[in-house]
């Protein structure tokens with residue numbers, strides 16, 4: 170039995186290993202378009218590879234039917250993933266919010282472990298093989314590379330990823346292969362990406378960082394919130410909480426961001442702090458009112474938002490009403506989301522192959538027998554924090570195992 174896997178990324182390597190372990194006699198080949206496998210793995214977690222998360226919950230995942238992911242995530246759990254890598258020599262290190270990394274904090278350790286296990290199992294890795302066409306031939310499949318090279322297989326797993334960060338391999342061609350088999354691809358959007366806002370709102374803040382909380386708001390309802398370091402850029406905002414919220418913002422139109430610059434304090438406490446400052450700093454102007462509390466440039470924008478145009482305005486002249494207006498801007502500074510930084514800068518693709526056309530217990534296509542898919546090519550994506558790689562390991566291993574035990 171010959172199994173071909175299109176894509177040597179996280180899910181493809183996991184699929185090959187599970188297939189090789191389940192059926193040592195199976196002939197397994199990975200076809201990878203780049204000159205090496207796992208290029209994206211090396212870039213994950215800023216080169217440290219946040220490979221899973223011990224606080225995993227199905228609600229960390231999105232897609233038209235997130236429950237599709239449930240079986241794979243329960244079959245190959247986080248604990249299972251930690252043991253899987255530990256046995257390959259990658260000792261775990263847990264950091265903030267359950268994020269799991271290799272103890273050496275080197276993404277290369279994860280890739281090395283996967284590659285050497287593939288080697289031990291005799292998996293044939295062919296690089297520089299970009300699968301341009303995949304068709305059913307008899308009971309099996311015929312794959313053709315862009316250079317015209319052909320490979321036949323009895324079973325086929327599409328593990329070619331989405332279209333985020335194409336320079337790392339996933340250029341969206343896996344969607345075309347699945348479409349060729351009659352599969353539907355949902356609307357696609359970049360996720361885990363920087364968000365764009367009106368440039369005039371943020372340009373003067375470029376380069377400033379603050380640590381606070383950010384909420385995604387739609388029709389006056391908080392969709393989700395996160396806290397951490399936010400960076401203002403000339404196009405909008407970046408940083409871990411923004412990436413996190415961008416996963417939810419992917420398909421929500423007219424959503425806005427609410428920044429809380431002093432998340433440790435309630436609005437009343439912020440008001441009290443401002444009232445004390447009015448008293449002690451009454452001899453100063455608005456130019457200095459925020460010094461030592463907030464970044465001056467943020468303070469200036471807030472002053473302007475509440476209608477104080479001139480920084481020469483005396484602090485002692487601030488009315489209680491103005492203090493409340495400032496407090497409310499500090500706690501709820503709204504920014505309209507006008508877009509995002511695109512697939513080129515995104516970590517994952519929101520959307521993908523319609524999961525109702527696959528069996529979540531095997532990852533097999535309901536349209537073409539012997540065809541499987543796993544990882545980001547499917548319409549499942551997760552929050553920032555190791556959830557996407559965990560999906561790649563779980564779905565990849567389930568697809569690999571199912572593909573070789575199919576009677």
Ligand SMILES: Cc1cc2nc3c(=O)[nH]c(=O)nc-3n(C[C@H](O)[C@H](O)[C@H](O)COP(=O)(O)OP(=O)(O)OC[C@H]3O[C@@H](n4cnc5c(N)ncnc54)[C@H](O)[C@@H]3O)c2cc1C
Pocket residue numbers: 175176177178179180181200201202203206207208209210212213214215218219220221298299300301328329330331333334337338339340341342343515516517543544545546554555556557558559561
């Ligand atoms: C910069 C960055 C940082 C990230 N950090 C994290 C993190 O720390 N934690 C986390 O959980 N997630 C992270 N992610 C997301 C995570 O890396 C992906 O969700 C995951 O790698 C998806 O795995 P995959 O196997 O489905 O697809 P990919 O990893 O994209 O692999 C697909 C492979 O298929 C190959 N391929 C595609 N089409 C073809 C074709 N036609 N023929 C042959 N080969 C093909 C590609 O070259 C590629 O090697 C990050 C992503 C990026 C871009």
